[in-house]
Amino acid sequence: MGLLVVKGKITEQSIRLFEKHGFSETSVQDIVDSLGVTKGTFYYYFSSKEELLMDIHHKYINDLVENQQKILDNQEKDCKTKLTEIVFMLIGHIGEQGASAKVFFREIENLSEDHLAAIIPKRDQFRLNIEQLIREGISGGEFKSDLNASIVALGILGITNWSYQWFKPTGSMSAHEVSGIFVDMILNGIALD
Amino acid sequence: MGLLVVKGKITEQSIRLFEKHGFSETSVQDIVDSLGVTKGTFYYYFSSKEELLMDIHHKYINDLVENQQKILDNQEKDCKTKLTEIVFMLIGHIGEQGASAKVFFREIENLSEDHLAAIIPKRDQFRLNIEQLIREGISGGEFKSDLNASIVALGILGITNWSYQWFKPTGSMSAHEVSGIFVDMILNGIALD
Amino acid sequence: MGLLVVKGKITEQSIRLFEKHGFSETSVQDIVDSLGVTKGTFYYYFSSKEELLMDIHHKYINDLVENQQKILDNQEKDCKTKLTEIVFMLIGHIGEQGASAKVFFREIENLSEDHLAAIIPKRDQFRLNIEQLIREGISGGEFKSDLNASIVALGILGITNWSYQWFKPTGSMSAHEVSGIFVDMILNGIALD
Amino acid sequence: MGLLVVKGKITEQSIRLFEKHGFSETSVQDIVDSLGVTKGTFYYYFSSKEELLMDIHHKYINDLVENQQKILDNQEKDCKTKLTEIVFMLIGHIGEQGASAKVFFREIENLSEDHLAAIIPKRDQFRLNIEQLIREGISGGEFKSDLNASIVALGILGITNWSYQWFKPTGSMSAHEVSGIFVDMILNGIALD
DNA sequence: CATGAATGAGATTTCATTCAT
DNA sequence: TATGAATGAAATCTCATTCAT
Numbered sequence: 001m002g003l004l005v006v007k008g009k010i011t012e013q014s015i016r017l018f019e020k021h022g023f024s025e026t027s028v029q030d031i032v033d034s035l036g037v038t039k040g041t042f043y044y045y046f047s048s049k050e051e052l053l054m055d056i057h058h059k060y061i062n063d064l065v066e067n068q069q070k071i072l073d074n075q076e077k078d079c080k081t082k083l084t085e086i087v088f089m090l091i092g093h094i095g096e097q098g099a100s101a102k103v104f105f106r107e108i109e110n111l112s113e114d115h116l117a118a119i120i121p122k123r124d125q126f127r128l129n130i131e132q133l134i135r136e137g138i139s140g141g142e143f144k145s146d147l148n149a150s151i152v153a154l155g156i157l158g159i160t161n162w163s164y165q166w167f168k169p170t171g172s173m174s175a176h177e178v179s180g181i182f183v184d185m186i187l188n189g190i191a192l193d
Numbered sequence: 194m195g196l197l198v199v200k201g202k203i204t205e206q207s208i209r210l211f212e213k214h215g216f217s218e219t220s221v222q223d224i225v226d227s228l229g230v231t232k233g234t235f236y237y238y239f240s241s242k243e244e245l246l247m248d249i250h251h252k253y254i255n256d257l258v259e260n261q262q263k264i265l266d267n268q269e270k271d272c273k274t275k276l277t278e279i280v281f282m283l284i285g286h287i288g289e290q291g292a293s294a295k296v297f298f299r300e301i302e303n304l305s306e307d308h309l310a311a312i313i314p315k316r317d318q319f320r321l322n323i324e325q326l327i328r329e330g331i332s333g334g335e336f337k338s339d340l341n342a343s344i345v346a347l348g349i350l351g352i353t354n355w356s357y358q359w360f361k362p363t364g365s366m367s368a369h370e371v372s373g374i375f376v377d378m379i380l381n382g383i384a385l386d
Numbered sequence: 387m388g389l390l391v392v393k394g395k396i397t398e399q400s401i402r403l404f405e406k407h408g409f410s411e412t413s414v415q416d417i418v419d420s421l422g423v424t425k426g427t428f429y430y431y432f433s434s435k436e437e438l439l440m441d442i443h444h445k446y447i448n449d450l451v452e453n454q455q456k457i458l459d460n461q462e463k464d465c466k467t468k469l470t471e472i473v474f475m476l477i478g479h480i481g482e483q484g485a486s487a488k489v490f491f492r493e494i495e496n497l498s499e500d501h502l503a504a505i506i507p508k509r510d511q512f513r514l515n516i517e518q519l520i521r522e523g524i525s526g527g528e529f530k531s532d533l534n535a536s537i538v539a540l541g542i543l544g545i546t547n548w549s550y551q552w553f554k555p556t557g558s559m560s561a562h563e564v565s566g567i568f569v570d571m572i573l574n575g576i577a578l579d
Numbered sequence: 580m581g582l583l584v585v586k587g588k589i590t591e592q593s594i595r596l597f598e599k600h601g602f603s604e605t606s607v608q609d610i611v612d613s614l615g616v617t618k619g620t621f622y623y624y625f626s627s628k629e630e631l632l633m634d635i636h637h638k639y640i641n642d643l644v645e646n647q648q649k650i651l652d653n654q655e656k657d658c659k660t661k662l663t664e665i666v667f668m669l670i671g672h673i674g675e676q677g678a679s680a681k682v683f684f685r686e687i688e689n690l691s692e693d694h695l696a697a698i699i700p701k702r703d704q705f706r707l708n709i710e711q712l713i714r715e716g717i718s719g720g721e722f723k724s725d726l727n728a729s730i731v732a733l734g735i736l737g738i739t740n741w742s743y744q745w746f747k748p749t750g751s752m753s754a755h756e757v758s759g760i761f762v763d764m765i766l767n768g769i770a771l772d
Numbered sequence: 773c774a775t776g777a778a779t780g781a782g783a784t785t786t787c788a789t790t791c792a793t
Numbered sequence: 794t795a796t797g798a799a800t801g802a803a804a805t806c807t808c809a810t811t812c813a814t
Contacts, residue, residue, distance in 0.1 A: 024217035162351030189382035410603035537760045544741030575768035
């Protein structure tokens with residue numbers, strides 16, 4: 001019986017409820033009721049509902065940044081490969097952690113100023129890492145030389161992040177297949193010639 | 194003085210407030226206070242806060258669908274051009290109606306079941322029209338023959354729709370410039386050769 | 387086009403609505419909506435919602451008292467006959483004016499102090515007239531000599547007035563039949579011997 | 580200190596206030612103010628104001644049905660005696676629980692459909708038990724053979740239930756005296772011979 | 773006569789949070 | 794650790810009434 005079993009369960013369940021009904025529409029009462037515990041328990045582990053949301057955000061973005069870093073740190077792969085892996089990682093992550101993803105992308109505005117200030121730099125870092133990867137690809141002759149790296153990075157993030165709105169790993173396509181299509185689109189475009 | 198001046202003002206102001214603080218975090222009190230009217234007035238024009246949200250959604254999606262249809266109806270343009278125009282229309286729309294766009298993309302979950310049922314088919318129609326355009330482009334030899342039209346359409350929507358998260362027409366790039374970059378990316382990809 | 391056509395329609399409709407949903411649960415809006423007029427019209431004819439209720443009460447009790455008086459004034463009939471006629475009049479009245487009756491008996495507490503003060507004496511008069519009739523019947527040897535006229539009168543009113551809770555003239559028994567049973571019960575009781 | 584002291588106090592006080600001013604005219608604020616607690620407390624114990632009303636109804640009718648059953652179950656008593664006891668029980672109950680009685684008889688329309696569906700069968704049962712008692716009395720030769728048991732039962736209920744409108748145990752007559760008069764009236768009638 | 777826009781007070785209900793036990 | 798009772802502030806919504814036109 002680990003010490004933090006209960007805290008973990010609260011977090012888990014909250015993610016599910018926040019995804020389904022939204023952060024504001026889910027009450028602390030809803031959370032504790034669905035777990036068969038009481039509000040006292042909730043406030044023993046979390047000082048506020050918003051702190052719980054922050055926890056969820058932290059876990060999500062930290063995981064993402066860490067995975068991205070692992071990909072980027074690999075010296076032997078070229079930029080195209082790294083970009084491919086990042087896209088796959090993102091789609092896969094959204095697929096596996098669909099609920100967390102939805103909460104992460106949708107409920108960020110419910111964080112307090114202070115907590116936002118801790119999350120935003122990590123989000124920015126993630127985006128800037130992609131920008132940087134594109135710049136490296138340009139320098140290395142893998143990507144076209146006249147790209148606007150910032151906007152292209154935002155486009156790539158759009159393609160991948162938007163998938164939280166529709167992608168279900170239980171559907172007819174796997175994360176791998178979807179990623180493949182997206183990477184092909186990003187690298188080669190859809191036009192003939 | 195126009196008949197629905199007040200109703201219009203409430204809608205306008207609500208969009209601004211919903212964008213800034215979110216639908217659930219904006220109270221009817223907040224709305225009427227910022228306009229110097231009373232709650233009674235609000236409920237004279239709207240039967241519920243949710244109905245107001247629905248109004249906003251309806252206006253937005255109807256506008257989008259109408260603009261898209263105008264583009265698609267033009268017999269003289271090829272698919273690439275139409276796709277280009279749609280991307281530009283979307284980014285421009287998000288730029289001009291940034292607040293509405295944010296509300297539209299972020300607050301859809303706050304609609305009631307019934308109202309959702311009226312909005313979702315229109316959203317779907319918009320997406321399916323893009324899918325169809327891609328299929329036509331494939332048939333006509335403008336687009337690659339092995340594309341997965343559904344996923345590609347979702348990718349394009351991701352690129353454009355995600356821009357509500359960051360695009361400001363007052364920034365250093367115009368909607369036209371951003372659209373140009375995105376269209377180039379979609380059509381030709383970013384890889385060299 | 388009588389002057390008071392609209393006022394009459396409002397009263398009529400209100401009775402129906404008050405019966406169905408109760409006075410407090412029926413809004414002025416409900417009333418005017420169901421008639422296709424506006425609130426302004428309502429307040430042109432009635433200074434308040436409570437005044438309308440008072441009107442209904444007045445009409446009902448005045449009607450009752452008047453009918454009762456006609457019966458009592460007849461010099462040729464004995465007390466048993468008069469009592470019989472009063473019971474029949476009450477049941478019949480409740481049958482015909484079921485909605486008014488329900489409103490009259492149920493919503494009296496929603497009258498203002500002032501209006502109550504005008505209605506209560508009439509109600510009392512109606513009851514005291516029955517008491518008096520019983521006393522006359524006792525003196526005249528028609529009724530038992532040891533009756534408590536006040537309580538007996540209340541018993542008779544209970545039997546008749548309670549019928550607003552269940553009596554429907556469209557049911558299997560007519561007001562005449564029900565009155566017959568009640569009068570027999572009041573006069574002769576239900577015990578054998 | 581008992582667990583449900585506060586809930587009990589809320590119920591008690593509500594009955595008093597509902598009796599005095601009516602259910603719709605008594606606000607939750609009125610209730611909690613008169614007890615020195617807060618609205619939060621009210622909604623901790625009751626999920627809605629209507630639920631509280633239902634509680635009151637349930638308690639009242641259950642009590643009545645139970646008392647009636649005790650009387651009916653006694654094998655040694657004849658029908659006249661049982662009827663006498665039921666009338667006395669009703670008048671006495673209305674006397675002691677005057678406020679509850681008023682609420683019970685007057686505010687039933689404020690119950691929700693669902694709650695009504697739970698109360699009405701019990702009310703019906705109470706009435707049908709009286710009908711049945713009359714039928715038994717007829718079979719056993721205690722009551723006249725040509726009675727309409729249904730209507731007579733409604734008459735008896737009218738006599739007794741109507742007393743909630745006027746009977747006060749603090750008045751000049753006790754419940755016992757009033758019941759005596761009513762039973763005599765029901766059994767033997769008021770006519771001489 | 774009648775309208776429709778507006779008000780303002782108050783209704784019910786929700787809910788994050790606290791705290792003594 | 795955990796409970797359950799209680800709070801208080803605020804949320805959505807209702808509605809009788811007014812009044813300029």
